[in-house]
Amino acid sequence: MLEVAILGFLKEAPLHGYELKQRIAMLTGHAYRVSDGALYPAILRMEQRGWIVRHQERGEAAAPRQVLTLTPDGEQELLRLLRNPSELEISNSSQFNVLLAFLKYLQPAEQRAVLKRRLEFLEGARSFFQAGGKPVKLVEEADPFRRGMLQMAISSSRKEKAWLREMIEVLGE
């Protein structure tokens, strides 16, 4: 996820680490804040793999900025990651949203394939949420907190499925 986000934002424009951190926080609605101890080692790793290069620039304040630019290899890696999402990236909303944020870089047929995988996941007879081990229907759930969860989950799932179906049709075949 971190890697997709870094590569994705760098494809849009060269950025330095601090800026990446802010954009990732915004992208996820501040639900995920990258820590320095995750970000800077990740940048270093990706530099060593040849996906990004850095050049120094004097900072606005404080330490000099390490401006990061995507290499052709990095771009290929981004596309590869977007084309082949893991099960986690398909099933987890936050992870999937990161994919969605950079899906524009794929071809329509590839975009369609990713959206279809997400739709199939959501459509799967997964009857989520349960109390005593068995799936629970909204009306049967007595706990108001779980009722709330269920209600919100059902409503967002419905909305997302409708949107996915529409997009898949537009991207069309």
Next chain:
Amino acid sequence: MLEVAILGFLKEAPLHGYELKQRIAMLTGHAYRVSDGALYPAILRMEQRGWIVRHQERGEAAAPRQVLTLTPDGEQELLRLLRNPSELEISNSSQFNVLLAFLKYLQPAEQRAVLKRRLEFLEGARSFFQAGGKPVKLVEEADPFRRGMLQMAISSSRKEKAWLREMIEVLGE
């Protein structure tokens, strides 16, 4: 998150590891599947800390089940975790949902405090989602994938805030 889920489900009833895995998957709408390499070491850790005890039972098929029971210490730990959620657990929807699933074990005033923290997070002037570094309004977002993200995020956020306000009022003062 894993620990809250394990302790929470075990407060409902003694369970073995495999069953815990299934319940956690259901709880999260299959968005999060605990791997064996995460679950069993976690169980061992929690046993060593005195939060759970195990007793063997012959398996229905396969290996003998290690049925896990919550100790009084484990129960205290669960309550402690529910009362003092981290920023991540407040800000991340999936994490927050796990809290919600076991919030019934807290006192109304404590429940209220947790819901209020979540509401404050959602209400914060965070203007989430962005394209070029600045917050973006729905109408200004050209990328259909990001538009979709934004739309769905706005709608679920609205729904959740309304629900939180209602619950907070019901829980009183």
Next chain:
DNA sequence: ACTAACATGTAATCTGTTACATGATTGA
């Protein structure tokens, strides 16, 4: 005969969190 579900674990490796470490600029 094979696959899925049942059931538990370990080991290598990777990644993340948290805390430490440093230091400049801007605004209250």
Next chain:
DNA sequence: TCAATCATGTAACAGATTACATGTTAGT
């Protein structure tokens, strides 16, 4: 003067992923 924002990094530790390892039972 103090806090916030800017800006980058390292180190100790905890935790997760993936693959390995083993074996049964029920259904097709």
